[in-house]
Amino acid sequence: MTPKNRLIAVLNKEKADRAPCICPGGMMNMITEPLMEKADVFLPDAHTDSEKMAQLALSAYENGCFENAGVPFCMTVEAENMGASADLGNRHIEPRVTKYVMDSVDEIDKLTAFDVTKGRAKVVLDAIKIIKNKAPDLPVIGNITGPVSTASSLIEPMVFYRQLRKKKDEAHAFMSFVTDGLVNFALAQVEAGADIIAISDPSGTGEILGPKYFEEFAVQYINRIVDAVKAKNAHVIVHICGHMNAVYAQMNDIRADALSFDSVVPMKEARANLPDRVLMGNVSTYTLEFGSPEKVALLTRECMKNGSDILAPACGLGMRSPLVNTQAILKGIINE
């Protein structure tokens, strides 16, 4: 099977020759310094240049790490597009938002509507087209920063979380506006050739919000993106950070093809609570950066045994993760 056929089969709950090994990109960063050296393309340059972005994304596959290409390499494209300022970091530090747009959730008029033809959103779309052209058998994963994470990149998060209670209606209007933008960006990525959209929402977790707000402000808006993407016949993976024990029921309401978790979530527990879902993960990125390849392979086989369908790092890769470790998930699957 080609990597693309294999991954799509697993997402469709069909039979595959073996488990796929991927790293979606976006928040789930797939790029490391050794890969930059191999490709001779470095961050932050590749954040703003579609050729370089495509080349770097492909290097993870070309060097035997993951069976996909995923862009972008950060979670600031969306907020920047809607008016926030971002610092693009360097080869060790990922981009981050440096200036918010709003002081209160009722200031939507300060935001810019998402425009896929401008800035780094366009760089991402062009990179997807380039990857698609160069590697038609490789699944291309486009990434979307989740609604709560994008919203809390446009306004100071402490104000945002408080106003979910205090200004509920205005908060929903704000979330709706943000989600409309994210839907546009996701559909443009599908249009450009992305086979799969991965949505990561590290600021919108059950652990942070609690079950009630997780359902109301994370799940509901994530599903709007999921439904829009699936209507275009593309697939969706959703990654939620943190502990899940308070929100498995709500998690099961997310209509994505696969659900992905942090390494703090025991795969066995996730499998027991979500018996009918395709699960992805969750090899510790700490072990990937600081452990040995043998330990990574061992964790990989543990994840498989405990019910993971798609093997992947549990979070974004640390930039300094050694190449032998980054290659060890795939090796662990093949040598199983």
Place this chain on the structure above:
Amino acid sequence: MEKELLFQKISDSVVEMEDELVEELCEKSLEMGIDASETINKGLIHGMDRVSVLYEEQEYFLPEVLTASFALNAGIDILKPHIKGESTDKHIKVVIGVVEGDTHDIGKNLVKIMSESASFEVYDLGRDVPLADFVAKAEEVNADFICMSTLMTTTMAGMRAVIDDLKAKNIRDKYKILIGGGPISQKFADEIGADAYAVDAASAVRKMKEMAHA
């Protein structure tokens, strides 16, 4: 209204996150001539302590804790100018921040809020804090605790660097080091020689109280 009943109502209003009611009741306490620091301790802080318990029991989450702390601070703003004399309690002094390279500060902010509610003196360095700043600030304010947090595996190593720096300067024992955040564990705390690991904000405050009184 009885004084004790008023305290109970203030405490309840903090738990119920009713900032306007808290303000109203605190004004009333002043009209009744009740000592401001007594109202703070037996009303406002009492309420926030209950919020901490609810948070630990996963009845309350971040939005509730933030809204309750907002109500608490609304009350403190009214009462503070009326506190008579200097408090003789020795405050626990805490330097806190998110280590360099990481901007995830939700957990750190929760620890800050709960520490302040427990009357600690908190020096918040913010997020993405250059490692040298932790030691420099602790030295400057003569802190009891240095609290470091990160949500990213990539920046965990910075915590070890701060502890190593303290050792190199021969001042490691002047401070207790508490660490926390998503990827952090007791095992990691032991490995790098931190004094304690806290799984959440409520336990961070409890551990600091225990260590300060040990």
